[in-house]
Amino acid sequence: MKFIKLTVLLFCFSLYSQSGKVIKIKDGDTVVVLDSLGNQTTLRLAEVDCPESSQAFGNRAKQFTANEVGNKIITYKVDSKDRYGRSIAKVFYDGKYLSKEIIKNGFGWHYKQYSISKELAQIEISAKKNSLGLWKDKAPVPPWEFRKLKRNSYFQN
Numbered sequence: 443m444k445f446i447k448l449t450v451l452l453f454c455f456s457l458y459s460q461s462g463k464v465i466k467i468k469d470g471d472t473v474v475v476l477d478s479l480g481n482q483t484t485l486r487l488a489e490v491d492c493p494e495s496s497q498a499f500g501n502r503a504k505q506f507t508a509n510e511v512g513n514k515i516i517t518y519k520v521d522s523k524d525r526y527g528r529s530i531a532k533v534f535y536d537g538k539y540l541s542k543e544i545i546k547n548g549f550g551w552h553y554k555q556y557s558i559s560k561e562l563a564q565i566e567i568s569a570k571k572n573s574l575g576l577w578k579d580k581a582p583v584p585p586w587e588f589r590k591l592k593r594n595s596y597f598q599n
Contacts, residue, residue, distance in 0.1 A: 458519055459519045461478075461517045461518070462476050464512055467508040468484070469494070470492025470550055473487075473533070475518065484529065486530050487530075488557070490541040490562075491553040492544060493588070498582070498583075499549065499576040506547060511533065518533045546565050547574055548569040552565070
């Protein structure tokens, strides 16, 4: 019975998932994928928010993502679209979930505003406790706060 349930689950996942080759890493939580038809799709990783490129650890987060999925074939499931038209997606590769790996290694925050995953919340706590990646910083600034500060300073100038 377990085999049948697993088979149905895998079939349903493959029915709604897509695959493609990662051809560009825009930043720690955004990649561009080329599918088998030659279409390019920008994927914003679900459940994680990485430091911005101009922020501390931004380049390291981008490099981590590049090391994990750059030029690899990945499988992804689109959850929705964001206000910029990017596909919000869960990305899988080599039996791993990319957002989880980023959080586990301290290169992004569990994006609690858009995710209720208890597992990812625990993984973030562990990375913080072990001072991994951006958690080495004494006062890391979450990217959503960094973006807000940047917007506010733009409108004040």
